[in-house]
Amino acid sequence: MKPAWDKLGSKYKDHASVMIVDVDCTADGAQTCQKMGVQGYPTIKYFLAGDKKGKDYQQGRDFDAMLAFTKKTLDVEKCDVKTKKACKPNEIALIEKFDGKTSADIAEELKKRSEELKTIKSDMKAAKLEHNTKVATWKKREAALNKGEAILKQLEQLRKKDEL
Template identity: 40%
Template sequence: MKFAPSSCSVLFAAAASTVAVVSAIELSPANYDAETSGKTVFLKFFAPWCGHCKKLKPDWDVLMAEFADSSTALVADVDCTADGKPLCDENGVRGYPTLKWGDPTDLQDYQGGRSLDELRKFATDNLKPTCSVKNIDLCDSTKKGQIEKFMTMDMSELKNLVEAEEKKISDAEEGFKAEVAELQAKYTKLNEDKDKTIAEVKGGGLGLMKSVVKFKESSNDAAKDEL
């Protein structure tokens, strides 16, 4: 049976879309450890209503399908409005879509382009075993030293250290918000002062002054012409 080129294109696109949907994995706390174990991950944290998320979805679905059979890499979704919300909160997701990658226990922000070619190249180049607690042999001397140091620490001491470091981040974020709010208030006040000054100047007769200046200048010019 022969198909017109347009029909083939439609069927191919539909088939690719079906494969991508079937291959999609959506992570939540319930399956996170099992699905990510032993893998380097590339995750899209999203909200279904987000316009940018909808735009990215077709290419991301293709990428998930391409890596579906990998034993060392995982490309997956995390719905921040559903079962995946705790993962979004845990990883400090504040905007959608947010892309993160790396060791499942130490995700890093993805800063690259978001076309399918750019995402595919990044995934191909980077979704491979990397330095981690489970892959300490892949770490440089600095990272290896840090891991070994933390491994020798008492659990309560280590948890206290984690809390202290996380507090530094939250304090920095709160400080940033406070400073931005202060700057916003200052901007609003300066803008109001500017508008008030402009209104007072204009209300004080600036327009009339300028009109008189023009009138006098034109009168003087006319008088000179008569001479």
């Protein structure tokens, strides 16, 4: 894992918002590791803005997995409404749509979108539950069919021997 970690560190060495850092918990860094709750080695922690405790990284330990996680979770440049820096075309369109609107107009749209998000999350939860229920039913049926198939194959073998 160390070579992958070092490679990730090299990739982000000059990055403004992502720092890849090593702490040796057996030497001078012991106090830091204790403070952060590190109990096993190697432990990877990541910190989002304002987070002082950090979260344990639980994904792949190869370079590609760590890079993908870093890009998705940490190296996220946010759309700046004022300068439009790092904004995607659909974000710019939204900014322009509400340019010149009152804070009440924006608050109303925000409320509407928030309600729609709640509905989507609720629908997704229901769909996931339905899916999981179907999968469980299919797996039970599959297991029963596999057992039945095995028994029938044994019976078939026995009958073939009897018929000889």
